[in-house]
Amino acid sequence: MDKEFQPDAIIIGTGLAGLTAAMEITNAGKKVLLIDQETEQNIGGQAFWSFGGLFLINSPQQRIMGIKDSYELARQDWIGTAGFDREEDYWPKQWAEAYLQFAAKEKYEYISKMGIKLMFMVGWAERGDGSADGHGNSVPRFHVSWGTGTGIIKPFVEKAYAAKEKGLLKMQFRHRVTELITENGKVTGVKGDVLKEDDQERGAPTNRQIVSQFAYHAPHIVIASGGIGANHELVRKNWPERLGKAPEKMVCGVPAYVDGKMISIAENVGAHMINRDRMWHYTEGLQNWNPIWPDHGIRILPGPSSLWFDAKGKRLPAPFLPGFDTLGTLKYIQDSGFSYSWFILTQKIIKKEFALSGSEQNPDITNKDYALFLKRIFGKKAPGPVEAFKEHGKDFIVSDTLEDLVSKMNMLSGDHLLDYEYIKLQIEARDRELDNSFSKDTQVNYIRSTRKYLGDKLGRVAVPHKILDPGNGPLIAVRLNILTRKTLGGIKTNLNGQVLKEDNTILEGLYAAGEVSGFGGGGMHGYRALEGTFLGGCIFSGMKAGKYIAALK
Numbered sequence: 001m002d003k004e005f006q007p008d009a010i011i012i013g014t015g016l017a018g019l020t021a022a023m024e025i026t027n028a029g030k031k032v033l034l035i036d037q038e039t040e041q042n043i044g045g046q047a048f049w050s051f052g053g054l055f056l057i058n059s060p061q062q063r064i065m066g067i068k069d070s071y072e073l074a075r076q077d078w079i080g081t082a083g084f085d086r087e088e089d090y091w092p093k094q095w096a097e098a099y100l101q102f103a104a105k106e107k108y109e110y111i112s113k114m115g116i117k118l119m120f121m122v123g124w125a126e127r128g129d130g131s132a133d134g135h136g137n138s139v140p141r142f143h144v145s146w147g148t149g150t151g152i153i154k155p156f157v158e159k160a161y162a163a164k165e166k167g168l169l170k171m172q173f174r175h176r177v178t179e180l181i182t183e184n185g186k187v188t189g190v191k192g193d194v195l196k197e198d199d200q201e202r203g204a205p206t207n208r209q210i211v212s213q214f215a216y217h218a219p220h221i222v223i224a225s226g227g228i229g230a231n232h233e234l235v236r237k238n239w240p241e242r243l244g245k246a247p248e249k250m251v252c253g254v255p256a257y258v259d260g261k262m263i264s265i266a267e268n269v270g271a272h273m274i275n276r277d278r279m280w281h282y283t284e285g286l287q288n289w290n291p292i293w294p295d296h297g298i299r300i301l302p303g304p305s306s307l308w309f310d311a312k313g314k315r316l317p318a319p320f321l322p323g324f325d326t327l328g329t330l331k332y333i334q335d336s337g338f339s340y341s342w343f344i345l346t347q348k349i350i351k352k353e354f355a356l357s358g359s360e361q362n363p364d365i366t367n368k369d370y371a372l373f374l375k376r377i378f379g380k381k382a383p384g385p386v387e388a389f390k391e392h393g394k395d396f397i398v399s400d401t402l403e404d405l406v407s408k409m410n411m412l413s414g415d416h417l418l419d420y421e422y423i424k425l426q427i428e429a430r431d432r433e434l435d436n437s438f439s440k441d442t443q444v445n446y447i448r449s450t451r452k453y454l455g456d457k458l459g460r461v462a463v464p465h466k467i468l469d470p471g472n473g474p475l476i477a478v479r480l481n482i483l484t485r486k487t488l489g490g491i492k493t494n495l496n497g498q499v500l501k502e503d504n505t506i507l508e509g510l511y512a513a514g515e516v517s518g519f520g521g522g523g524m525h526g527y528r529a530l531e532g533t534f535l536g537g538c539i540f541s542g543m544k545a546g547k548y549i550a551a552l553k
Contacts, residue, residue, distance in 0.1 A: 007033040007168055009220040009549050010190055012262060014038075015045025016535060017514025018224035019156040021497075024546025026163035034160065034169060037176035037195065044157055046254055046515075047228055047535055048490035049203065050149035050356045051301065052365070053123065053142045054111070055532035057104035059121050065455050067139050071104040074141070081126075081135045082526025088274045091492055095541075096494060099533075103539050107459070111332050111539070114155040117146040120278025121401025121455040125531035127304070127446075129319045129328060135528055140455060142532040148359040148366045150537055155455045169536060174198070175214055177262065178508070180221065180269045187269060187509035191216035203292040205256045220509060220549045222497070224542065227515035228260030229253060229294070229486030234398065235484055240277035243327065244334025250460070253287045253357075253485040260429055262395045262516060266479075271510065272502045273487030275523040283329050283341065284322070286356075296388075297483040298361060303353025305447055306345040306478075307427060311338035312405075313418040315426045320443035328526050330482070338417075342409060343478040344427070344467065350476055351382045352462040375425040379458045395479040400459050401527035402427070402468060404506065405475050412479060425467075432467040442452040469517050484535055490518025497545025513541040513550070520544070 011018045023034045036042070054458075056062070057074045073339045078100060084093050111118075122143055128136015145151040147237045163169035174195040181189035194214055198206040228234045232250055239246035263273055283328050287295040302322035307461040309315055310333060320329040322343070333341050355362070364372035364383070376383045382390070390396045397412060399405040406420040433439040437448075465472050491512040495521075499510040518524060519537030 005031065005033070007170070007216070007218045009029045009033070009222060010035065010216055010218040011222040011224055012190065013045065013224035013226060014043045014171070015224060015226055015538065016153055016156060018048040018222065019044070019160055020151070020539050021222050021224060021513055021543030021546035021549075022163070022169060023156060023159045024543055025384070025550045026168040028550035029235040030550060031162070032169045033172065033173040033218065035172045035190070035216070038173065039198055039200070039206060040171065040173045042257070044153035046258060047149050047153050047538065049255070049358050049360070050152070050285045050535060052145035052148035052152050052281050052359065052363065052535070053125070053532040054118070054145065054536050055103055055141050055530060056108055056143050057100070057109055057141065058121070059118075059143060061118055061120055061143055063139070064120060065122050065124060069139050069141065071100060072314070074104065074514065075100050075137055076133060076137050077136065077530060080133045081528045081530055083505060083528065084526045086275075088492070088522070089526070091412055091521035092275070092476065092518065092526065094495055095524035096526070099524055099537065101470050102160060103536065107536065110543070111282070112170040116152060116155060117145050118143045121459055123460070124453065124456065126326065126529070127324045129325050138452065141530070144365065146365065146368055147240060148362055149367055149535070150359045162287070164296070170534065180265060181215065181217065182269050185508065187221050188219070189215060190221060191215045192400065201292070203255045205293060220511065221546055222511040222513060222549075223262050223266055223491065223516050225262035225514045225516050226258045228258070228263070228478050229257040229484045230256045231484065232484065233456045234260050235279065238279065240456060241323040243331045247334065247339035247482045248541040249339055250281070250295070250482045250484050251287055252293065252295040253282065253285065253297050253299060253483045254294045260487070263491065266499065266510070266512070269510070270501045270507050271512070272492045273490065273522070274492050275421060275518060278488035278518070278523055278525075278527055280326070280486035280488050280529055281330060282483040282485055283333055283480055285481040286389060286393055286478070287481065289389060289394065296374045297481065299485075300478070300480070301355040301357055301424065302343070303349070304450060305349045305353055305462050305464070306343040307430065307467060308421065309342045310336040311340055311415065311417055312336065316341070321443050322447065333482075338415070339482050340413070341480045343395070344405070344423070345476050345478070346465070346467055346472040346476055347476065348465060348472050350386065351380070353460060354382055354386045356385055356389065381430045390476065395481070396531065398474050400470070402475060402476050405477050409477050409482070427467050431468055434464055434466055453525050486529070487515050488518055488527070488529065490516055491525045492522035493517050493520065495544060497541060497550040498548070511545045513545045514538040517541055
């Protein structure tokens with residue numbers, strides 16, 4: 001690095017949180033050194049691959065869709081979802097309160113000034129456990145960026161390169177931090193390995209060949225290195241008993257570089273990591289038929305109509321319905337003794353209700369293709385990537401008869417646990433509930449209720465119909481795997497993003513932002529998340545740390 005460039009701050013990680021912090025610091029005319037173990041091709045980090053969902057409260061899009069939301073309602077949902085119950089939740093609760101205020105007030109203006117545009121239809125994620133004051137979103141709050149995750153990171157990446165042109169920012173890729181430098185109890189710099197250059201495509205694993213070492217100093221060091229989702233050994237080590245036995249097999253929702261190694265490096269100098277056992281993994285994971293990183297998994301973003309069965313063929317009870325209670329369903333599945341489950345559905349359901357998480361799985365939204373998006377809503381088939389998974393995906397089975405479908409499900413699993421007559425009995429019982437406009441089946445009633453929301457009626461929830469009616473076929477079965485994704489615990493920080501020690505004193509010179517900080521404070525989501533809060537958490541925590549450093553004299 002040019003010896004004349006003396007950074008005011010060093011930021012470890014070029015993902016969304018790091019880029020936001022860098023923007024805030026360079027906006028104040030201060031200098032930033034951005035370092036990352038990956039190649040420049042991977043700038044933007046994990047957010048690039050996301051669906052681009054943002055949690056907002058009482059947004060213009062909500063009001064247009066007739067949704068009545070408020071800070072009070074959102075806080076009720078957040079607190080009921082988080083379940084804060086530990087002494088160490090003091091700072092996570094402070095962050096949660098601050099984030100809710102941000103999401104209800106300045107967040108919309110903040111992202112709009114960045115040029116981020118949102119789709120008019122607001123999605124309804126994590127619909128909850130069925131109680132008003134418990135887990136889940138009472139109203140739709142999932143705002144998808146027009147451009148998915150690529151549209152979210154684009155303006156932040158552009159800001160970074162603009163600051164670079166002004167001489168305010170330098171980027172050092174293939175620089176892996178292995179140690180934080182301290183002097184008299186204060187963090188003053190970073191040490192590590194320079195890795196050999198690599199030309200792999202974005203997201204693909206890169207080499208770890210060391211070519212030299214580095215050491216850089218600055219008065220402020222920001223860790224924005226992400227979570228542990230690709231480190232399955234660490235995921236299993238931290239797996240809580242309350243979620244059942246840790247899965248023996250999982251698919252991976254994040255690239256291999258999401259390894260969590262900066263957490264222990266920070267702990268070595270006194271940073272306090274809290275809530276290690278709080279994590280967010282999905283139950284609707286697919287093995288990617290066209291993988292980019294190891295064990296590459298894709299999550300189905302399901303509407304509410306698919307019938308969900310455990311590995312033994314028992315229909316899951318409410319509230320463990322598609323799109324309702326992620327961690328509750330995860331525990332239910334793990335308690336079954338098997339780490340997979342099944343959807344059974346029809347072509348009508350897959351066409352209307354299946355979306356796949358990820359920028360690369362949504363070319364219409366990612367590429368801002370209005371014609372292709374309208375085809376998604378009004379076309380006769382499911383979106384192209386969904387149809388491709390149906391054709392090529394290892395976890396998909398299509399058949400015209402239930403008996404043949406169940407036989408193929410048994411062959412795919414290899415466990416031969418499914419009894420055709422038992423599954424038929426359950427589906428026939430559900431189908432009979434559609435003979436009247438009223439029902440005692442919770443899922444049937446909810447499908448009818450949710451279609452009163454225009455966004456669900458237009459593009460998310462199929463007209464209720466009988467699964468076994470041949471006119472609604474063919475029948476489709478999908479094997480669902482556990483998919484690793486987010487770390488909800490993290491390095492404890494105050495509201496300035498300053499890292500705290502176990503005794504709650506400040507570890508001078510060190511900050512944390514994004515997933516490595518549990519998106520703020522060491523876990524602002526508590527035990528569960530409301531979705532759309534991860535990208536926003538990266539922006540908010542990066543903004544808070546960046547603004548604090550920028551204001552220092």
